[in-house]
Amino acid sequence: MRYQPVIGLEVHVQLKTDSKIFCGCSTRFGAEPNLNTCPVCLGLPGALPVLNRQVVEFAIMAGLATNCSITPTNIFARKNYFYPDLPKGYQISQFDLPICLAGHLDIAVGEQTKRIGITRIHMEEDAGKLVHGQGGGSGVDLNRAGTPLLEVVSEPDMRTADEAVAYLKKLYQIVTYLGICDGNMEEGSFRCDANVSVMPMGSDKFGTRAEIKNVNSFKFVKAAIEYEISRQIELIEDGGTVVQETRLFDPAKGITRSMRGKEEAHDYRYFPDPDLVPVVISDEWVDRVKNGLPELPETKYQRFLSQYGLPEYDAEVVTASRTLADYFEQCAQACGNAKSAANWVMGELTRSLNDNSVTIENSPVSPAQLAGLIGLIDKGTISGTIAKKVFEELWKNGGDAATIVEQQGLAQVSDSGAIEAAIDQIMAANMGQVEEYRGGKEKVFGFFVGQVMKAMKGKANPAVVNDLLKQKLAG
Amino acid sequence: MELYEHTIHTLHQQLKLRQVSSVELTKALLARIAATDPSVNAFITVTSEQALADAAAADARIARGDCAPLTGIPVALKDIFLTEGIRTTCASRMLENFIAPYDATAWARLKAQGAVLLGKLNQDEFAMGSSNENSAFGPVHNPWNRDHIPGGSSGGSAAAIAAQQAIATLGTDTGGSIRQPASHCGCVGLKPTYGRVSRYGVIAYASSLDQVGPLTRDVTDAALLLGAIAGHDPKDSTSVNCPVPDYTAALTLDLKGRTIGLPKEYFIEGLDPEVQQAMQQAIETYRRLGAEFVEVSLPHTSYAVATYYLIATAEASSNLARYEGVRFGHRAKDTAGLIDLMMRSRSEGFGAEVKRRIMLGTYALSSGYYDAYYLKAQKVRTLIQQDFTNAFEKVDLLLTPVAPTPAFRIGEKTADPLQMYLSDIFTIPVNLAGICGISVPAGISDAGLPIGLQLLGRPFGEETILQAAYSFEQATDWHTKKAAL
Numbered sequence: 001m002r003y004q005p006v007i008g009l010e011v012h013v014q015l016k017t018d019s020k021i022f023c024g025c026s027t028r029f030g031a032e033p034n035l036n037t038c039p040v041c042l043g044l045p046g047a048l049p050v051l052n053r054q055v056v057e058f059a060i061m062a063g064l065a066t067n068c069s070i071t072p073t074n075i076f077a078r079k080n081y082f083y084p085d086l087p088k089g090y091q092i093s094q095f096d097l098p099i100c101l102a103g104h105l106d107i108a109v110g111e112q113t114k115r116i117g118i119t120r121i122h123m124e125e126d127a128g129k130l131v132h133g134q135g136g137g138s139g140v141d142l143n144r145a146g147t148p149l150l151e152v153v154s155e156p157d158m159r160t161a162d163e164a165v166a167y168l169k170k171l172y173q174i175v176t177y178l179g180i181c182d183g184n185m186e187e188g189s190f191r192c193d194a195n196v197s198v199m200p201m202g203s204d205k206f207g208t209r210a211e212i213k214n215v216n217s218f219k220f221v222k223a224a225i226e227y228e229i230s231r232q233i234e235l236i237e238d239g240g241t242v243v244q245e246t247r248l249f250d251p252a253k254g255i256t257r258s259m260r261g262k263e264e265a266h267d268y269r270y271f272p273d274p275d276l277v278p279v280v281i282s283d284e285w286v287d288r289v290k291n292g293l294p295e296l297p298e299t300k301y302q303r304f305l306s307q308y309g310l311p312e313y314d315a316e317v318v319t320a321s322r323t324l325a326d327y328f329e330q331c332a333q334a335c336g337n338a339k340s341a342a343n344w345v346m347g348e349l350t351r352s353l354n355d356n357s358v359t360i361e362n363s364p365v366s367p368a369q370l371a372g373l374i375g376l377i378d379k380g381t382i383s384g385t386i387a388k389k390v391f392e393e394l395w396k397n398g399g400d401a402a403t404i405v406e407q408q409g410l411a412q413v414s415d416s417g418a419i420e421a422a423i424d425q426i427m428a429a430n431m432g433q434v435e436e437y438r439g440g441k442e443k444v445f446g447f448f449v450g451q452v453m454k455a456m457k458g459k460a461n462p463a464v465v466n467d468l469l470k471q472k473l474a475g
Numbered sequence: 476m477e478l479y480e481h482t483i484h485t486l487h488q489q490l491k492l493r494q495v496s497s498v499e500l501t502k503a504l505l506a507r508i509a510a511t512d513p514s515v516n517a518f519i520t521v522t523s524e525q526a527l528a529d530a531a532a533a534d535a536r537i538a539r540g541d542c543a544p545l546t547g548i549p550v551a552l553k554d555i556f557l558t559e560g561i562r563t564t565c566a567s568r569m570l571e572n573f574i575a576p577y578d579a580t581a582w583a584r585l586k587a588q589g590a591v592l593l594g595k596l597n598q599d600e601f602a603m604g605s606s607n608e609n610s611a612f613g614p615v616h617n618p619w620n621r622d623h624i625p626g627g628s629s630g631g632s633a634a635a636i637a638a639q640q641a642i643a644t645l646g647t648d649t650g651g652s653i654r655q656p657a658s659h660c661g662c663v664g665l666k667p668t669y670g671r672v673s674r675y676g677v678i679a680y681a682s683s684l685d686q687v688g689p690l691t692r693d694v695t696d697a698a699l700l701l702g703a704i705a706g707h708d709p710k711d712s713t714s715v716n717c718p719v720p721d722y723t724a725a726l727t728l729d730l731k732g733r734t735i736g737l738p739k740e741y742f743i744e745g746l747d748p749e750v751q752q753a754m755q756q757a758i759e760t761y762r763r764l765g766a767e768f769v770e771v772s773l774p775h776t777s778y779a780v781a782t783y784y785l786i787a788t789a790e791a792s793s794n795l796a797r798y799e800g801v802r803f804g805h806r807a808k809d810t811a812g813l814i815d816l817m818m819r820s821r822s823e824g825f826g827a828e829v830k831r832r833i834m835l836g837t838y839a840l841s842s843g844y845y846d847a848y849y850l851k852a853q854k855v856r857t858l859i860q861q862d863f864t865n866a867f868e869k870v871d872l873l874l875t876p877v878a879p880t881p882a883f884r885i886g887e888k889t890a891d892p893l894q895m896y897l898s899d900i901f902t903i904p905v906n907l908a909g910i911c912g913i914s915v916p917a918g919i920s921d922a923g924l925p926i927g928l929q930l931l932g933r934p935f936g937e938e939t940i941l942q943a944a945y946s947f948e949q950a951t952d953w954h955t956k957k958a959a960l
Contacts, residue, residue, distance in 0.1 A: 039577055043797045044576065045570070045678045045679075046677050048675050048711050078793050084801045087802065140801065140802070269792075270840075271840055275682050
């Protein structure tokens with residue numbers, strides 16, 4: 001029998017606010033344990049939550065960018081359960097009235113576009129974390145407790161691990177474009193639970209699903225889902241049944257494992273949090289957020305095609321992230337040569353960033369510096385080969401391209417007198433090859449170009465060299 | 476007249492004119508506490524040293540010509556208010572050694588005026604109870620008759636006033652916990668409108684019902700103290716941002732044209748005859764003062780107690796989840812793993828009534844029961860609110876008894892929690908509706924126990940009920956009667 005996998009994702013997006021969702025504590029990652037805490041996020045007796053307005057604003061942005069409707073009256077609910085990293089014994093979340101409902105994202109599947117439904121997006125607070133094995137016991141670090149999260153729940157619309165990854169990347173691109181998430185997956189700013197089930201091909205009744213918790217890279221999501229699909233199929237083929245359970249992905253072994261002991265059906269006893277008042281979101285508020293939304297990836301892509309005449313491939317690459325797109329656009333506008341700017345951004349710049357593990361935000365070469373370099377090529381002051389050297393210089397020591405070219409005497413020589421002199425010398429020294437050329441062996445032409453460029457230390461204008469060589473060799 | 480018998484407003488004049496010092500006053504009260512508390516048990520913690528230091532600071536402040544209404548006035552707080560650096564137990568073994576790391580907003584506001592804290596007052600554990608018998612620190616004895624309960628849960632706050640151990644106190648009222656003990660102890664107790672006073676730093680019992688309020692010797696002090704603690708607090712989302720009037724300015728004697736409603740559901744058979752009689756006399760007094768009476772109906776009254784015990788316990792079951800022995804509070808010894816640690820810490824730390832309510836509330840919120848209990852209770856709550864809204868369209872305020880009987884004997888109702896719960900029948904609807912209410916002394920039973928009168932007002936109608944309470948107080952002498960200790 002052949003099987004049809006069914007996949008739905010729940011993504012936790014950590015919001016890039018300065019302070020936590022219900023108190024004024026910093027959300028900074030990596031502080032000393034329990035440093036970024038106060039009576040509210042420690043869950044001390046008598047402490048009360050006060051909602052961070054920025055969180056609501058970010059949630060509205062996410063909802064609008066994913067085609068959701070925005071719920072006018074928002075209620076926070078308490079999700080009750082005991083765990084040492086949950087200081088109040090309940091998590092403040094949203095239950096039956098989440099802020100965003102019924103949206104979708106379109107992903108590319110081969111040549112086709114597929115629409116993935118988004119069931120809901122709700123606001124909630126993160127828990128702290130347990131630190132095991134220090135001083136013989138376990139510790140609780142509550143720095144993360146109260147960090148604002150959006151939980152984005154998709155419909156079970158995906159059928160392959162690749163579709164799941166495509167959806168996830170699209171969502172990632174959107175929240176980072178919006179500037180509401182720093183996108184740091186290693187630090188857990190964007191993490192995913194995958195619900196996976198399989199059913200016989202052609203069936204319309206979903207199989208029992210397993211939930212794979214907290215996967216935090218695109219690679220792992222793909223591996224975890226693929227493993228889980230084959231595990232479930234093998235299980236069924238062997239006459240077993242899939243049980244509804246929570247599983248963990250082990251990246252080292254590439255397998256998922258049952259989280260035993262946490263499987264009893266939870267009764268979270270949700271009820272509206274009496275400490276918080278309903279959040280009413282007016283149409284005006286939504287409109288204001290809508291008008292302030294940054295350009296989203298799809299729109300930017302289309303605009304780059306039309307405004308800059310970029311090929312589709314280039315437009316897609318440079319719009320992969322908002323920072324890359326911004327870099328490209330600043331560079332293109334400064335130098336006036338969009339295609340060339342795209343080539344440099346996709347080529348030398350990306351290569352140098354990757355080789356040195358530097359993010360584009362921290363690139364030592366600014367868009368203006370790169371534009372200056374491209375300008376010199378376009379004016380014929382330097383050749384492409386020299387330009388790469390100048391780029392390296394800019395990367396290492398900064399400065400501006402024109403000054404580097406001038407100080408290091410790298411300007412291209414177009415003066416025919418100097419080039420003619422070099423050609424004469426080389427022809428005189430290589431009469432044999434001159435004869436060969438004149439005898440019809442045109443391949444030797446390349447040899448002469450190389451020799452001339454070498455004699456001119458690479459600075460000769462290649463076009464001028466070509467023209468003069470042809471004339472002279474013709475005799 | 477002894478210094479400890481005075482009111483805030485009379486002492487303020489004396490302090491301002493430097494006829495008395497705060498240190499003298501504080502010493503007098505500390506001595507009174509030492510003399511009387513062994514038989515009353517109103518205090519869990521007495522902060523003598525800190526009180527004297529604060530009194531000296533208050534005297535210095537007064538000497539600089541800065542004397543706010545509460546500067547130098549010795550007060551005490553129900554042990555549910557967090558007080559920085561001072562043990563805050565909520566009358567529970569769970570928090571027996573919990574030193575609060577910050578101040579509750581209500582206390583911070585008094586502190587800013589230079590009030591002097593004498594100590595922390597006994598109460599029912601986590602404010603759950605009507606008799607102050609549910610305290611891990613022993614019951615409070617009614618100063619009027621020590622075989623009787625003082626009422627609860629703010630039993631210590633009321634008894635300390637009656638025993639003249641503090642000039643004024645703060646309590647909290649979730650289903651009558653200020654008004655009922657005030658009634659039983661012969662003092663004035665005000666439950667403000669929900670949202671009038673910040674709940675920040677007040678240990679939560681039932682968040683949608685809890686409200687902070689004053690217990691005082693007279694109505695003027697209640698108005699003064701309310702003015703000092705009321706107002707928006709950015710740390711409490713449910714505190715309402717509306718201006719705080721000068722409540723003392725409302726204390727006039729003119730009741731002409733006022734219409735007072737008598738809810739027929741509150742004057743029922745089974746009401747203690749002496750309570751009934753005190754209400755009749757109060758009505759006569761108000762008639763003489765020019766008020767008119769009409770009968771009104773609050774038809775959903777009979778559902779209030781059941782509604783309260785679903786909503787309050789549901790919220791409590793969640794509010795008390797944070798006490799699990801991991802970060803603070805009681806931690807069981809020699810536990811085998813996490814679950815054992817949490818379960819045993821809670822089993823050992825909480826008293827019987829607290830456990831009973833946690834279980835009730837957990838049940839009410841459980842999947843499969845939520846709609847039938849919690850959700851239904853919320854709907855009834857709306858109907859009860861509507862009852863009051865309708866009544867206030869016809870009348871300016873309502874007059875009712877506070878409790879069906881004067882204070883009962885210690886141990887009389889502990890065996891029957893339902894009987895105990897029913898003693899709050901006249902106070903509970905007020906919390907469900909979120910409106911304001913005040914208890915003022917209105918009689919003394921043949922057995923020598925005080926009887927209180929309850930006045931209820933519209934949301935943020937504190938001025939109306941304070942004025943009516945003041946008029947009554949000025950026309951009678953019940954507030955001048957004192958417990959013989």
